[in-house]
Amino acid sequence: MYFSRKRLMVDLPEEMTSLWSCTNELCNGWMRDNFVFSVQPVCGQCNSLMEKGEKMLTIVANTSPNQTKR
Numbered sequence: 420m421y422f423s424r425k426r427l428m429v430d431l432p433e434e435m436t437s438l439w440s441c442t443n444e445l446c447n448g449w450m451r452d453n454f455v456f457s458v459q460p461v462c463g464q465c466n467s468l469m470e471k472g473e474k475m476l477t478i479v480a481n482t483s484p485n486q487t488k489r
């Protein structure tokens with residue numbers, strides 16, 4: 420059983436999330452894959468092409484009123 424992959428420093432749940440990131444090195448734009456509706460999205464900030472990748476992201480919980488300090 421593999422339940423020990425959590426990092427000790429992080430108590431917010433994270434998961435590997437598919438996302439698109441901007442190919443422009445000067446831009447840090449990215450978007451979650453499930454917010455993308457076209458086959459080849461372009462960056463909303465600089466109109467560069469985006470490439471698909473994965474990243475550990477906190478599971479979206481920004482509507483929570485419980486803003487605890489880290």
Ligand SMILES: [Zn+2]
Binds near residue numbers: 446462465467
């Ligand atoms: Zn960009």
